[in-house]
Amino acid sequence: MNSSRPVTIKDIARRFRCSPSTVSRALNDHPAINEDTRKNIQEYAREVGYQRNEVSLSLLNKKTASLGVVVPTISNYYETAVIEGLHQALQPMGYTLNICVTNENYALEKEYLAKLLSNRTEGIFLSVSQETYDSGYYEHLESVIQRKTPLIFIDREYEDFETSRATVDDYHGAFAAVEHLINIGYKNIAHLKGPNGLTVSEQRFKGYVDCLKKYDMPVQEEFIINTNFKVESAIVPTKRLLEMAMPPDAIFGVNDQVAIGAMRVVKDKGLRIPQDVGLVGFDNSPISAYTFPSLTTVSRPGRKIGMEASRLFLNQVNGAEDFKHESIVLPSELIIRESSLRI
Amino acid sequence: MNSSRPVTIKDIARRFRCSPSTVSRALNDHPAINEDTRKNIQEYAREVGYQRNEVSLSLLNKKTASLGVVVPTISNYYETAVIEGLHQALQPMGYTLNICVTNENYALEKEYLAKLLSNRTEGIFLSVSQETYDSGYYEHLESVIQRKTPLIFIDREYEDFETSRATVDDYHGAFAAVEHLINIGYKNIAHLKGPNGLTVSEQRFKGYVDCLKKYDMPVQEEFIINTNFKVESAIVPTKRLLEMAMPPDAIFGVNDQVAIGAMRVVKDKGLRIPQDVGLVGFDNSPISAYTFPSLTTVSRPGRKIGMEASRLFLNQVNGAEDFKHESIVLPSELIIRESSLRI
DNA sequence: ATATTGAATGCAAACGTTTGAAAAAATTTC
DNA sequence: GAAATTTTTTCAAACGTTTGCATTCAATAT
Known part of the structure; x- marks a missing residue:
């Protein structure tokens, strides 16, 4: 039976009786690879529907290109506008958004944050839940800070951390x-x-x-x-x-x-x-x-908040030496x- | 300077002059580990804020516990209700939702699907974009099918594939x-x-x-x-x-x-x-x-659609031998x- | 004292990919 | 035809974790 295990670089290497390195280089248009080899490998790869396993790359490069968006709800116009703004700004940069809805629930928020960190998310946009806000427990954010994962507050902010924020006036x-x-x-x-x-x-x-x-x-x-x-x-x-x-x-x-x-x-x-x-x-x-x-x-301006928040995030990761956290407050009209x- | 590289099992192993295996077992409460060793390691891990790198686990186990949700928009009540339904059903099972908004755009839909596959997403909920529907090009779904990644259509369906669907009447x-x-x-x-x-x-x-x-x-x-x-x-x-x-x-x-x-x-x-x-x-x-x-x-019933779609997905992955694709049509009222x- | 058991730990491979350095093969030069 | 050069390919390590099997060491039984 034809198992549907995704085809890997090793499979292709076996097929061409060459090493995985050659296949990798061929697929990435490395100049040191023979033109014919390259063409053959690329063609075959397309044929069998090879798709690079990004998980292994994430492990290797310690980059996941994924960002967490933790919000209390997505059933309001405003929240979805914010998310659209984030999308619009970050999707072209190759980032994937991981949207987590906390339903204003502290435990869920905590769980999501832990999960995002475990998944080595590269940044987190957070609008804290009402429960969090009420309780005043912000310990679950400590590990985000400690890990130096960029954390951008959206709307609901928490003064005690040195982070960037984007809020509406x-x-x-x-x-x-x-x-x-x-x-x-x-x-x-x-x-x-x-x-x-x-x-x-x-x-x-x-x-x-x-x-x-x-x-x-x-x-x-x-x-x-x-x-x-x-x-x-x-x-x-x-x-x-x-x-x-x-x-x-x-x-x-x-x-x-x-x-x-x-x-x-x-x-x-x-x-x-x-x-x-x-x-x-x-x-x-x-x-x-x-x-x-x-x-x-x-x-x-929800969409704008999303875009500003993205800008703050990008500033931080493309971090100049003199990077300083910003608090953006957009005017309401x-x-x-x-x-x-x-x- | 204290680099903020996440602490790994190897770091802990070095600290205790033991092997990574021991640390791994200690952290997972493996019975063959000495009680004291276990306690020491666990305590130290907590202290330094160790968090398991799920990326490496994903690679090892070929499981990512993440699901793609590809929708044309999230700015309607109905769509967000569907997503809430998915959330409600799948979050407790440990799945993470990756929400992708296509803006009714074919190219973006294609890109997202490729990305989800590359990231080894374990299932995809798809409401095809209008452009896709108009054009009738469904080639970008072939690779999803070929990879046997469970694909659940939501609302907008496409008759030619053998998949599960959840739609409203x-x-x-x-x-x-x-x-x-x-x-x-x-x-x-x-x-x-x-x-x-x-x-x-x-x-x-x-x-x-x-x-x-x-x-x-x-x-x-x-x-x-x-x-x-x-x-x-x-x-x-x-x-x-x-x-x-x-x-x-x-x-x-x-x-x-x-x-x-x-x-x-x-x-x-x-x-x-x-x-x-x-x-x-x-x-x-x-x-x-x-x-x-x-x-x-x-x-x-948007929320219900989300929950039904989840059920269809779970059926498929916990797949009994006699699994058959279903087309759920919920009544509107x-x-x-x-x-x-x-x- | 020696064999046997049991507990605790270590080794090595695996997941899929990339990449610097080394090696091999092909080509050019004299 | 050998040396020098260039082109092409392979090796090996790395990312962080788990796990079957082997190993070590001490305690017990003979």
């Missing part, structure tokens, strides 16, 4: 969003906050609070309600907001999903957007431009649409 | 959607079609056509317009539809994105949904439940919401 994005609502004339602005403890949630929250303070508007405890970033998690909180004795006249959602959930509830109550309630989201997801009314939002344009 | 989903519109009483049903040539597009299109035929309704050429699956690609086509002398009274979108784009245009025209225009999408994306009105749609409920 959530704070000023949120600030601008709330400022815009205030400028339009909204007086009572609620916030559908993200999960506690996450940088993105907290930064946006801080932007919201600081902006209110700047304009001497009260920060009302009951106007701040948690969500988990998903559409459906906005429903109950928004209902609660609208049923208050003194309901808000504008809502700032931690992301577009949540804002869209809120939009639905507002409409169900028979209130008009933006006349009765103003609405702002975050992310500039494709759909936000086509809701009715279209959603004012803050754009996060307010996109004004109908949902906040009360005239 | 798009045809009957589309059929049910259109039938529902007809039952409600819509008479002129347009279709915002996906890109030509793709199985999903064509199957849904076929379901649409066949259903119309079943109910003796005319299939009108000008009611069928192409989109590229994205929200914005629905805008112009929908406008064109609504500005016809005899405009449709219902629109079946190839996916939710497109339907949501159409929803926006319909509302802009001042028409009411579902009274003036009925609307149905496809995918049951999270947002579809919270648009206003909520969107009638067809759910595609009509989800009736407000956008089509004209009473």
Whole structure:
């Protein structure tokens, strides 16, 4: 029976009664190889579908050309945009991305990191899980650092390590969003906050609070309600907001999903957007431009983050002597649409 | 200077003046190793942060425990759900997923497949790119087949190979959607079609056509317009539809994105949904439940597809003698919401 | 004291490839 | 036709780990 063991250089060598070195050189167009030999070997190799075993090469050269991307989720527009950016920048350099989804889970994150190191991954892009962030345990990163495997933080960062980071300026994005609502004339602005403890949630929250303070508007405890970033998690909180004795006249959602959930509830109550309630989201997801009314939002340059992160990584590996870690903060941009344009 | 070369078994062996075999056995709790030796070695290994080089093991055992996932895009809800399903099923078995995004590009798909084979990936989940599908060139899959690397088709399939497949029953989903519109009483049903040539597009299109035929309704050429699956690609086509002398009274979108784009245009025209225009999408994306009105749609069990595909793969590798390739077709399910409920 | 056992360790090969140096073969030069 | 030169090929080591078999050494049985 024809076993399907991949054909190796040794097999070819046997066939031509020559040494493996000759085959290797022939296949790599080494100049010291006789023209005929080269042609014959290359032809035969093509014929039998020879494909070099990269595993053995990795072992020999201690290069794997593979990079780890460790993220809490891939089911958001933003995350996939980041990954696309990484792809776009790194695929042409011959790198392969190993995408690991932690589901916000510490144990899984730890396991993935160990595995990536064991597989001699050449670099790791990490957006830490919520559990990690909450717990404050960063021991699992020690070995990454110790191994000097380049580690690039994405979005969620951890101050204690000397690493490169690429993040979006959530704070000023949120600030601008709330400022815009205030400028339009909204007086009572609620916030559908993200999960506690996450940088993105907290930064946006801080932007919201600081902006209110700047304009001497009260920060009302009951106007701040948690969500988990998903559409459906906005429903109950928004209902609660609208049923208050003194309901808000504008809502700032931690992301577009949540804002869209809120939009639905507002409409169900028979209130008009933006006349009765103003609405702002975050992310500039494709759909936000086509809701009715279209959603004012803050754009996060996910793809660009991915590309910047790649640049930071490449800087590090092509490391000049004077290499220094960088912290890139990309600006977010307010996109004004109908949902906040009360005239 | 302390080089950061990962510490190897040989390093440890040198330290204890013993052979690498002993270290290896000690670390793997081999019974023939002296208790003290074992403890000392293990302790030291932990201390210096030894991590086994999996690359060398891969070479030795010809097992890499890594799987390729080759998809055209990851920026849709459905695709990420599939990947999550794969993850959920395969991560616990110790497999690592290598996600490759082809951007519907033939050359990139070919390159990725070659790379995966070179890296001795143990299995490949493939949803072929549109270019591949269009061109009909499947030569790049020959080597996968030849190497007997398990190949599981996802959604977009190719009939000529003996492989396993997991797909969603798009045809009957589309059929049910259109039938529902007809039952409600819509008479002129347009279709915002996906890109030509793709199985999903064509199957849904076929379901649409066949259903119309079943109910003796005319299939009108000008009611069928192409989109590229994205929200914005629905805008112009929908406008064109609504500005016809005899405009449709219902629109079946190839996916939710497109339907949501159409929803926006319909509302802009001042028409009411579902009274003036009925609307149905496809995918049951999270947002579809919270648009206003909520969107009638067809759910595609992405996560389940991922898990089924995993099952097919595992069947194949744990291969019983009597292993046979399977073609799983999961049903899609009509989800009736407000956008089509004209009473 | 010697043979026998058992425990602990070492040797060497293997996985597939590359590469500097050495060797062999072919060609040129006188 | 031998020496010198050039071209082509082979050898051997290396990457890090595992594993069957051989070896060593001490303890026990005779």
